């Protein structure tokens with residue numbers, strides 16, 4: 695799933711509200727971090743930026759950005775049960791889901807809205 699312009703219809707985007715189910719936090723791929731994400735996550739976790747980078751990040755496969763590490767099961771290192779452990783400070787990539795993503799299915803709330811739309815049409 696790449697993240698450029700959304701593949702999701704405008705009317706569904708307008709109604710989408712993340713339920714915090716944690717499903718997308720288990721999808722394969724990188725959670726790429728901006729400089730602002732790193733600063734805010736480090737602050738949120740009461741760490742210096744160097745310590746945050748050391749403990750929570752890895753070099754992404756594009757070799758140009760840092761990405762959050764995964765746990766052994768492939769989920770995000772910051773996922774706590776089914777809930778984001780840093781929700782208020784979550785990275786831009788997470789906050790921009792699904793508005794800046796190419797994604798058709800796999801998010802339970804998006805799937806529900808698509809099903810609802812199909813039933814109405």
Ligand code: SF4
Nearest residue numbers: 719770772773778788
């Ligand atoms: S930072 Fe939070 S919202 Fe983003 S993938 Fe990790 S657990 Fe999920």
